[in-house]
Amino acid sequence: MKIVPLGPPGVGKGTLAKKISENFQIPHISTGDIFRRLAEEGDPIGAKARDEYWGHGNLVPDEITNELVRITLAKPEYRENFILDGFPRTRDQAEALDTFVGDYIPLLLTASDQTIRTRILNRLTCSNKDCEGIYNSVTKVPKYARKCDCGSELIRRKDDNKKALPIRMAEYQKNSPGVLAYYGGRVLEIDAEQSSEKIYQEVINLFS
Numbered sequence: 001m002k003i004v005p006l007g008p009p010g011v012g013k014g015t016l017a018k019k020i021s022e023n024f025q026i027p028h029i030s031t032g033d034i035f036r037r038l039a040e041e042g043d044p045i046g047a048k049a050r051d052e053y054w055g056h057g058n059l060v061p062d063e064i065t066n067e068l069v070r071i072t073l074a075k076p077e078y079r080e081n082f083i084l085d086g087f088p089r090t091r092d093q094a095e096a097l098d099t100f101v102g103d104y105i106p107l108l109l110t111a112s113d114q115t116i117r118t119r120i121l122n123r124l125t126c127s128n129k130d131c132e133g134i135y136n137s138v139t140k141v142p143k144y145a146r147k148c149d150c151g152s153e154l155i156r157r158k159d160d161n162k163k164a165l166p167i168r169m170a171e172y173q174k175n176s177p178g179v180l181a182y183y184g185g186r187v188l189e190i191d192a193e194q195s196s197e198k199i200y201q202e203v204i205n206l207f208s
């Protein structure tokens with residue numbers, strides 16, 4: 001099974017991907033996580049991507065991102081199954097993805113701008129990159145203040161703030177029509193106004 005969730009930042013792609021990945025042992029790839037990890041490791045491409053692009057809410061250019069995804073998807077562990085979260089975000093990326101792999105399902109998650117805003121501005125992310133825990137200080141409050149269930153500290157992402165949010169939303173609004181037009185009837189759609197549990201259940205029903 002190869003699933004490619006699409007939708008605005010903060011709509012719940014990462015939460016859904018984590019659940020599917022854990023319950024079905026499907027590897028989860030997140031382009032945002034790859035960029036964040038590269039930056040933390042001091043990789044020059046990672047640092048450039050953070051300082052010039054994602055740290056400000058802008059997309060990393062297609063040439064860099066496409067190459068990163070091409071190299072990643074060529075690994076044997078992604079041959080049969082994966083859930084790819086965060087890519088494609090432009091029509092060029094969608095076209096590139098079709099040259100990297102064939103049989104995947106684009107799955108669009110939709111929610112209102114107000115819902116997205118609330119989710120992003122209250123999002124807390126686990127600092128342990130191997131955990132990927134995602135919480136919300138309003139709707140999914142952690143059991144212990146600022147602590148993930150895994151015990152690691154919860155942090156706010158550098159780009160989850162009021163300054164970067166409108167830039168990220170504008171990027172999405174500019175690019176997503178091209179992506180959706182490219183996929184046309186291939187896209188399955190899920191109402192992501194619902195709770196993460198209901199979204200997950202709906203996706204499972206779609207695939208069973």
Ligand code: AMP
Binds near residue numbers: 010055058089
């Ligand atoms: P995400 O965690 O998916 O919200 O991604 C965080 C940031 O990484 C985005 O705001 C972009 O700057 C960058 N990024 C992630 N995926 C892509 C992509 N497919 N194309 C361009 N930039 C990306």
